[in-house]
Amino acid sequence: MVTTTVAPIPAHSLLVLLLQVGLLLLTALLLGQLAQRLRMPAIVGELSAGVLLGPSLLAHVAPDLGSWLFPHTTAQMHLLDSIGQFGVILLVGLTGMHLDLKLVRRQGSRAAGVSAAGLILPLALGIWLGFQLPGQLRAPGSDATVFAIYIGVAMCVSAIPVIARTLTDMKLIHRDIGQMILVAGTVDDAVGWVLVSLITAMATTGLHSGEVVAALARLAIVLVLAMTVGRLVVRAAMRAATRSGVRGLPVVTAVVLLILSAAGSQAMQLEAVFGAFLCGILISQCRETDPKELEPLNTTVGTVLAPLFFATAGLRIDLTALATPKVALWGLAVFAIAVVGKFLGAFLGGRLSGMNRWESLALGAGMNARGVIEVIIAMIGVRLGLLTVEMYSIIVLVAVLTSVMAPPLLRFAMNRVAHTAEEALRETRVLELQGDAGSRREPVANGPR
Template sequence: MEIIEPIGHHELLLVIVQLTVLLFVARVLGETFSSIGQPAVVGELLAGVLLGPSLLGFVAPGVYESLFVVSESQFHLLEIISWLGLIMLLLVTGLETDIDLVISKGKTAVFLSLGGILVPFATGFALGWFLPSEFIVSADHRLVFSLFIATAMSISAIPVIAKILLELDVIRRDIGQLILAAGMVDDTIGWILLATVAGLARTGVADLGSAAVTIFSVLVFLGAAFTIGRRLIAETIRWVDNAIGSDIALLSTVMVFALAAGALTQYMGLEAILGAFVVGVLVGQVKRFTFQVRHVFETMTLAIFAPLFFAIAGLRMDLATLADPLVFGVGLVVLAVACVGKFGGIMGVSGLAGLSKWEGITIGGGMNARGAMEIIVATIGLGLGILTTSMYSIIVMVAIVTSLMAPAIMRWSIPKIEMGEAERQRIERERYLEDSFVNNLNRVLLPTRGTVDTQYAARLISPLLRNLQADLDLLCVTPSAESGRTHRGVRGRLGRLVARIGGRSETGTDSGTDELEYRSDSDEIDRVFSSVERRLGPIAGETRRLVRESDGSPAESILETATGGYDLVVLGERTLERSPSRPLFSQTVDRVVQETPCPAMVVSTSDAVKQDPTSIDDPIDRILLPTIGTQTSRHAAEVAFTIALEERALVEIVHVVASHRSDDRFVRRTPRSHELDVGDRIVDREAELGRQLGAKVVTTVTVSDDPGEELVDIADRTDADVVVMGSNTRPMTQRAFFGPNVEYVLTNAPCPVVVLSSP
């Protein structure tokens, strides 16, 4: 076996220096343009031109030659980095693409794309047919040359457009998504045209078979991607998150998918960027790839790889060739035809598509950017012997100039596009979802012993997780085999101890300690899980059964399991008698609440539910939501609104203003009117969120000497079905303490109570 020698010392040094210079200049120019109100992509595009023969080669030819006048194999090292940046940029573009919104605007996007293809293609073909023969490699190839110019005029640059939209912060707006959708259709048609023209150049005859194969390949790939690929990507990301739970692992997984899909589309005769873009779209629909992980990937791409891609793309251009008057004149004509053709085509159909004048200008300005896509087309034409060096430089110049024009046009026109109410609500909802507590639940842990309390907890989890792509793990803790032998006695080897995760027995006896009951090794554990699963019903994510053996307290196993990347631990537990020194819950639940690394939700059932377990399935018509305006109260509000939406329940948002005691001399009294105004603002803020999510809400602000007692009275008067509260645990003696008002409601409410606690 022949051993491949590593890259030479000088070659490695040179590529590192090249990347250093390119990234430094690209970022400096990018930040410079950002500081004057222009997108950074403009400066990054210019970096390659300035470092190429146009400026550096003219001012310091020795430096330029030592850096960039290298062998083809050496320059290919840079091109590999460039393609990696291009793939990552298209992946980011896919992540930001709302496929449902694009589909809803599909007809308009196709209409715009046809206008942006047909008119530039016709004007480009006419231009190529009448250009002077000096710009054609062979007069016999006039037809091929004209078709190639037409294709070059029709193409748009999705990476440049995407980066401009990202930097202008409009990629999530309807106009941004419409530009992306039209651009993708435009480019797909453009690559098919390019394949046809390239086949014609190679064979000298119109290769319609090649075009048909290309179209078929695109349809096959997209069909497989959005069926088999969608499921494969979703299941793999979920498995990686469950098994590893690392952001690094998720990023690596997504990048592997992008590279694999890029390799597949390249093998099929398509472009690697198509595969990367489609993977981005599919990953963007997987909830496990959270906004935080996405932000990390976007930051890495836009800070390092995208600037390198844009800078490397401009290195091939030589402005010196444009100094010739004829070449310069033809270049201006080509630029004019390119802009008029694209703008004319878009503006011509925008009115027919029901778009405003400013929307047409914005879309025309965005799709007029050719960027590196046209540079790639020009490179292919040069390699196939279709273009002369002068014509190559003209096409590259058109690509750069149109890319510089696009952000200026879009920055000028976008503010003039009025945002509709539906679009505004969609964007506000998306911004809320980025920081939403409920929407970012990916993994939930429910320790269970099969009691009424955990069954009711499962009954509340069901509407909470019904439409979320969140996985639910049911956990049963059992003593280890060694521990179990000391307790089996006459029950022999078939018996097994299942650890109770609470301190109240099935008959309701308070013990305050963890009890152990003899249960069958498999049948009883299955009964525990089945009793909870019956209350769950269907949820969007997966439900798993976990059994953990423990030599000590069940709390140890629950806490150890909770460290595995869970976003919420749900505990079903009745409260014990209220006492300042005794735990409010059993020792196990009390410890889990105190030490859990993630938020905990404790569900405490009422005596009525305990006496009649069949009432667990009763509909929830009214939810009481006390709030004090804290972040935890906000999270509890999200839980209440989500349950209310699924149950079609009414949420009453309550804020209780505590009365001042007459003998409280150490407290500075705030005017009652001011406290009531603050209370109104608090409940109105939560009510606005509820209405935004679509829930039915009413608000109440009241005054009481004892807020906890007032909340219990309100729950009793309004016949509330459940109370949902948010509270942070507070250090007090050796037990979890939620505060006197929350604990009073927990122990005295006539209905089940849910307390969401953040660590």
């Protein structure tokens, strides 16, 4: 048997890829900074980079340049997508690392009630909406029930990165309501990733009783392995990397663990990011892991890989596809259901847990922000063959608009919520810690997503 060497990437394909990455990243960083100056999440600018360079603008203003720079060929787009997938796996892994499970345990049953209401109502409304949406918003050949469940999941998630940064910037992170928003959003996101993985399995194997049971069994196996063998492996690997004293080894070890975990969940016909999310949680639980040693990873993902992924996601948005009155009206319906469902669910959860109406309104405003999580879910929907260009564009716009809505609505509600003595004490401690941290090192500024 004669073996032949596989040819490397063609010179022209490499040139196009380098230009794509360079232009997308440059535009995403510039527009991301502009968005932050306008007091908006960075993701707004980063997605806009893809919108400007994609079918919404460049393809119409300079069609020859647009088709040369971003050709509609599977091979070329897969090259760009592979870089984006690498970034999103690490981004979701970092989201898992930043979850504060101690805070979840402290809030207990009260937070569970708020999370359940903020999850179940938008999930139910989203599933109902999914069945009502016209066939032109669902990809040809996709299962109507799987599509409807997917829409429900997209409606019920929150975005912890956006929420945490918003609360920090508004100096609400120490407030009781700020803590509750973080906890409820954390639980909702964790459940959301489980549901996304279940949908992935359904879309892959079909929606029959045997396949659904098999998907649930695979999901249970992954969770059990993560909490047992995975916990031991991650702890041993991170402990060895930390104690080695080799500069950068903890970062490399964390990246390897995240990618292999993503590969494991993908092999189980679940979503790759679900494995990365679980691994991120396990890494955060390692006592030997010093968060400062993983700061280079946080910086690289936050300033390079994440903006590139969101710019790539923006390339798939076609705003001209939303110009049709029927599509535009359905887009408004999706946005209304997304906002009302999350707001009303969180508001009712807050009221049932003993909060007053302004505290409950603030809870709804904070949890309504979807940001990065919903964009990732939208990309997954495209990859699973569930979404048309129109529906994808609608879901991404919902993610952007709800993230932009959060700060002013939070400010409006929190201006009517009185400070407590405990909150004042907690604020003093936070300021003291920030002062100590500032005297030791310069802060690293990552934009909200």
